[in-house]
Amino acid sequence: MLAAAAVEMHELVSRILARHKKDPSSLIPVLQDLQDELRYLPKDCLTMVAHGLGISPATVYGVATFYAQFSLEPKGKYVIRICDGTACHVRGSSPLYQAICKRVQLEDGRATSANGLFTVETVACLGACVLAPVAMINDKVYGQMTPEAINIILDELEKEEEASDHICKTAS
Amino acid sequence: MSWVAVNNQRVELNGEESILAVVRKAGVDLPTLCYHPELSVYGGCRLCLVEVKGRGVVAACHTPPEEGMRIHTNTDQLRFLRKMALELILAGHERECTSCSRSGTCRLQELAERFRVDKPRFQRQAPAQAVDDSGPALIRDPKKCVLCGECVRVCAEWQGIGALSFSKRGARMSVSTAFDLPISETSCVNCGQCAAVCPTGALVVKAQMDAVWQALADPEKIVCFQIAPAVRVAIGEEFGLAPGHSTTGRLAAALRRLGADRVFDTSLAADLTVLEETAEFLERVEAGERLPLFTSCCPAWVKYAEQSYPEYLDNLSSCRSPQQMLGSLVKRYYRTELGVQPDQIVMVSVMPCTAKKFEAQRPEFATAGIRDVDFVITTQELAQMIREHGLEYTALPEEPLDEPFAVPTGAGIIFGVTGGVSEAVLRRAYEVLAAEPAHEVEFTEVRGFEGLRSCELTIGDRVIRLGVVNGLANAAELLREIQAGTVHYDLVEVMACPGGCVGGAGQPISRGDSAVRRRRGVGLYLGDGQQKVRRAQENPAVAAIYERWLGAPGSSEAHTALHTVYSHREGHRSEADAVCVRNDTVRTTA
Numbered sequence: 040m041l042a043a044a045a046v047e048m049h050e051l052v053s054r055i056l057a058r059h060k061k062d063p064s065s066l067i068p069v070l071q072d073l074q075d076e077l078r079y080l081p082k083d084c085l086t087m088v089a090h091g092l093g094i095s096p097a098t099v100y101g102v103a104t105f106y107a108q109f110s111l112e113p114k115g116k117y118v119i120r121i122c123d124g125t126a127c128h129v130r131g132s133s134p135l136y137q138a139i140c141k142r143v144q145l146e147d148g149r150a151t152s153a154n155g156l157f158t159v160e161t162v163a164c165l166g167a168c169v170l171a172p173v174a175m176i177n178d179k180v181y182g183q184m185t186p187e188a189i190n191i192i193l194d195e196l197e198k199e200e201e202a203s204d205h206i207c208k209t210a211s
Numbered sequence: 212m213s214w215v216a217v218n219n220q221r222v223e224l225n226g227e228e229s230i231l232a233v234v235r236k237a238g239v240d241l242p243t244l245c246y247h248p249e250l251s252v253y254g255g256c257r258l259c260l261v262e263v264k265g266r267g268v269v270a271a272c273h274t275p276p277e278e279g280m281r282i283h284t285n286t287d288q289l290r291f292l293r294k295m296a297l298e299l300i301l302a303g304h305e306r307e308c309t310s311c312s313r314s315g316t317c318r319l320q321e322l323a324e325r326f327r328v329d330k331p332r333f334q335r336q337a338p339a340q341a342v343d344d345s346g347p348a349l350i351r352d353p354k355k356c357v358l359c360g361e362c363v364r365v366c367a368e369w370q371g372i373g374a375l376s377f378s379k380r381g382a383r384m385s386v387s388t389a390f391d392l393p394i395s396e397t398s399c400v401n402c403g404q405c406a407a408v409c410p411t412g413a414l415v416v417k418a419q420m421d422a423v424w425q426a427l428a429d430p431e432k433i434v435c436f437q438i439a440p441a442v443r444v445a446i447g448e449e450f451g452l453a454p455g456h457s458t459t460g461r462l463a464a465a466l467r468r469l470g471a472d473r474v475f476d477t478s479l480a481a482d483l484t485v486l487e488e489t490a491e492f493l494e495r496v497e498a499g500e501r502l503p504l505f506t507s508c509c510p511a512w513v514k515y516a517e518q519s520y521p522e523y524l525d526n527l528s529s530c531r532s533p534q535q536m537l538g539s540l541v542k543r544y545y546r547t548e549l550g551v552q553p554d555q556i557v558m559v560s561v562m563p564c565t566a567k568k569f570e571a572q573r574p575e576f577a578t579a580g581i582r583d584v585d586f587v588i589t590t591q592e593l594a595q596m597i598r599e600h601g602l603e604y605t606a607l608p609e610e611p612l613d614e615p616f617a618v619p620t621g622a623g624i625i626f627g628v629t630g631g632v633s634e635a636v637l638r639r640a641y642e643v644l645a646a647e648p649a650h651e652v653e654f655t656e657v658r659g660f661e662g663l664r665s666c667e668l669t670i671g672d673r674v675i676r677l678g679v680v681n682g683l684a685n686a687a688e689l690l691r692e693i694q695a696g697t698v699h700y701d702l703v704e705v706m707a708c709p710g711g712c713v714g715g716a717g718q719p720i721s722r723g724d725s726a727v728r729r730r731r732g733v734g735l736y737l738g739d740g741q742q743k744v745r746r747a748q749e750n751p752a753v754a755a756i757y758e759r760w761l762g763a764p765g766s767s768e769a770h771t772a773l774h775t776v777y778s779h780r781e782g783h784r785s786e787a788d789a790v791c792v793r794n795d796t797v798r799t800t801a
Contacts, residue, residue, distance in 0.1 A: 082390050089389075095373025096389035097397070104378045 045083075051076060052087040063092045066102055070109055079110045107162075115151045115158035117196060120175040124164030127172040131185075135172055136161060138186030142193055156200060157193075215280040230271035230282060231259050239284050242293070242322050244300070244410050245359035246272045247723045249709070250368055253360050257296045258322065262286050294326055302333035304411065305354035311412040316720050318410035319357060336382040345393035347572050348401035348417055348565040356386050356413035362405035370707060371684030372515070374399040386413075398518055398782030400683070402511035402707045403565030403716025408723060416565050416717060419586045420596055426557040426586070427470035433549065434557045435473040436466050437537050437616070440481065440627030441563035441712035442590045444734035448719040449594035450604040454727045455734030460609025462561075465597050467610065474612050477560070478619030480537035481626040481635070483756065484508065485747035487773050488530045488632075489639040490765040492702060496644075496673070501526050503678065503693070503700035506632050507775075508532045510570035511707035515683050518782035520690055529774040533626060534560050534567055535576050537616060538583030539772050544760040545615070553581045560587045563627065563715030566707070575775055589717025615752055621652070621739030622747040628732035629681040629711035630657040630664070633704045637668070637675075638746045645671040652745045658736075660710055660729055663689060665700070678703040681711055 055072045059065035069088055074080055080103055089096040103109045121127075121136045139159050143152040151158045167173045170182025174189060181192065213224045217237040227233045229252070234241050244256035252273045259271040264281035268288065276282075283289070301323060308314050323331075340353035360377065363386060367373040374397045378387045388397045406414040426434050443459045452458065463474040492504050507513055507528040516527055531539065538558045546556050560567060564587075570576070571584040588596070597604055611617060622638050625631030634654045641649040656666040657677060662685040665678045678700040680686045686705045692698045708714040710728035713735065721727035744750055761769040 086389070095367065095376065095398070097376035097378075097387070098367075098373050100387070100389045101376035101378045105380050 048081070048084060049087065052084055052091065056088070056091040061091060061093075063094050066092060066094065066099065067106075070099075070103060074109055078116075079113045082111065085111075113151065113155065115156050116200075117156060117176050118158045118160065120160050120162050120165070122163075122165040122167070122171070122173040122175075123161040124168065124171075126168035127164075130171040132161075132172040135174065135184055135186055135189060139174075139189055139193070142190055156197070213278040215276050215278070215282055217282050218284055219281075224276055224278070227276055230261055230263070230269070230274045230276050230280070233276045234261065234271055234282065234284055241271055241284060242325065243272060244318060244322065244357060245361060247361050247364070247408055249723055249725065250361065250364040250408075253364065256300065256357075256359055258293055260289055260292055260296075262289060268292065290326075294328060297322060297326055297328050298331045298333055300357050301328060301331040303335050303337075304357055305339070305352075306331075311355070312415050312418070313409075313412035317412060318722075320411075337385075340385060340387075340391075343388075343394050344417065345395040346399060346401060346417070346569075347395070348403055348568040349394060349399070349406055350415050350417050351394060352413055352415075353385055353387075354413075355411045357411055358384060358386065359410060360386070361408040361410065362386060362414055365404045365408050366399075369404060369682050369684055369709065370400065370402060370511075370515075371682075371687045372398055372400065375405065400511040400514045400707065401566040401569040402683075404708060405716075406565065407716040407718075407720070416589055416591070417568065418592050418595075419568070419588055420592050420599075423559050423586050423588055423596070426559070429557075431555060432557045433472045433551060433555055434470065434559060435475060435541055436471045436559050436561060437475045437477045437480070437534065438462055438466075438612075439477045439534065439560065439562045439564070439567075439712065440624050440631075440735060441715060441718065441731065442561050442593070444627070444713065444731040444738070445563065445718045446590050446594055447604070448721075448727075449591070450597075452605065453730070454721070455730035455732075455737070457734050457738050458604075459738075460611070461604060461607040462593075463612050464607040464610040465593075465602055465604060466561075468602055468607075469596060469600055471559075475537060475541070475616035476612050476619050476623075477533045477537055478623035478626065479616045479750070479752060480533035480540070481508075481623035482620050482747035482750050482753045483536050483540075483773065484530050484533050484626075484632075485622050485635045485639055486753065486764040487536075487769060488528050489636050489643070491528055491530065492636060492640060493643055494765070496675075496701060503676075503703045504528055506702075506704045508626065508632055509566070509706045509708075509712075510564070511566040512683065512686065512705040513777065514566070514569070514780070515686070515707070517777055517780045519687070521779035523690065524777045524779065527777055529770075529776065531576070531773055531775050532567075532570060533623075534562065534587075535570065535583055535775070536773050538571070538576065540616075540756070540760070542578070542581065542583050543772055553578070557586070558582075558584045560584050561590065561593050562587050563590050563712045563718045564708070565589065565716045567717075590715075591717055591719060594719070615755060618750075618752055619742070620747050620750045620753075621742040621745035623750075624738045624742065625735050627712040628735045629706050630659060630679045630704065631711060631735065632706075633657040633677055633679050633702060635747060636702065637677075639748050640675070641670050642746075642748070644673055644675070657704075660725070660732065662709075665698070675702065676700045680704065681706045681709055681714075683707050 055069055059069050085099050086096050089099040121132055123132045143157040165173050172184050174181045174184045214221050217234050222233055222237045242258040244258050245253045254270050254273040260268050261271045262268055262283040308320055343351040363375045366375050375386050406416055426432050443457050444455050447456045447458050448454050466474045495501050495504055505527045507530055541558055542553050568587045571587050576583045622635035634657050637654045657679050662682045663680055668675045678689055680689055713731035714728040
């Protein structure tokens, strides 16, 4: 690992640990803050958290892998959650899921697209059964989804990305 | 007097914390898999279910008894539930019992038989994980794990390390190291207590029996064995003798029948340790520096100190452990008397300990690629070899061990029990500090089986403060107090295993029965009492070793042969941490 990246990571962890007063019982809030910052929990960060809180790295790993909210793999900029609860399932969440996987070109069981833009997950229920089938992209809920509709939404998102990339490039 | 009814039988309550304890007091052996009397209660296996009138089915291990409770332990419903729970546990368990080293001592096997689970209906759901045999002492096979969590708890609660934890959830849940790293890359200290509490073969000791058989069969090799103190009072359990029954002479007889050329006593090397360590101790007391002196006989403790308390490495006694002292003496001096090359001698230790396997492999204990101790087998492994050979252990005669490492003093024998090293050192130190021999040989102040003990002794015009610890979590607590300045000690003895080496993970399986460990300890104290010479400094064999080879305790020759150095080692640390530590060092030195 590059020294600069390591120091940056160390500073981020130190800042978050200080915010929680290095209290071992704050492990979950600490991991949540870390995940908010980095969109995932790198192994090195988890080890630093363990040393900082005085708990074993194995215990931290256990907690980080227990909760579905934490990811040890880098997540895409857009996290797409397809509801596969009973209502959504009978209203066609499976074809929806297949369509998205195909659209963002997920390969060999991976959950995140090669360009790092999209992560696709299923959840047991989003609690919006009346809108079944439901998808969530980051914090936004999309009801009564179809493969066609989701493709349009994803097209829009990709277009936005290209546009912002272009702005960045011209600005620099 | 309050009472409960167990299967319509009145049982008086006497402060029991759980229904399980009450039921067992009533003479009913409720099945358990995840319960361990010396660890926290987990309540995960659901085998100790009982029916309580008005409350329904509860787990006995974590339900406190209440006045007037009517408890039933063997109803139709309970039999159904228990069998179902067992079937579900068996679903995730690789059932290759005949080729499993725990066959015959496996608690799951015993329960499956007891509750007649003849046709387990369920199959494993999650993909099986690979076997991890990366470490020097332990092998982990997740396919045999039943998720009882005893290993997780003993590592965290008793040793304060937490090298193992539950990870993931549901059908994918497993016991794993941090990030599923190989065990050799974690902060595991190889104490093996996880294997000692494991009810199945998911955690077993890495055996070296085949290598030893090979050496024994090689006519070019002179195979020397050494027997640790705690082995003699435990190996008999494998052959129906009571715990604590000492069988040193039979061990010698058995080893010779297996093909050993020499059989030595590690206790005699322990006598040497006493002299070297006391010399070191008195020097530090005189100078008033690097106190407390920490003992260094326990290799699990040494590794723990190296990775977790590098700031105290200067305080650690530089003495090698008795195992390594004897190995060094044999390969350095004894072999020259035999007129053979170092690689013609094979040194095999019989130890109660799994961490000794790690210790023997430390690079500093080898010269030109030849190890001072070639192989380490546990008490259990030797018992296995004796069975394999077909010897009837209890019928063997008592034979003497081989000179010049044959007859130890009582001081060397009690090294195998917590407090023993301290007492052995006191028997020597008293004489020097008080400038007269002690009236009593025994220092019973340091005896006992509690995890953390301390005492003060006035010797001559000095007060010597001792701390005696078993369990690394207790050691960590003591170190925190020392760091905080709330306690002060001159000498601290640390043993990682419960009760000291008598409770080592290489010993016959005792299922967390603390009484067994105590009886082994008592056996060692009995052996001490029966020895003609009980102070290390009075051992004529030890005096002869110094005269022939080493000079005096603390001499430079003794230092080369019997002492070692320690260095800070990484337990489990992130790469980024390491980079930052390096940067810090650069900054501070610049």
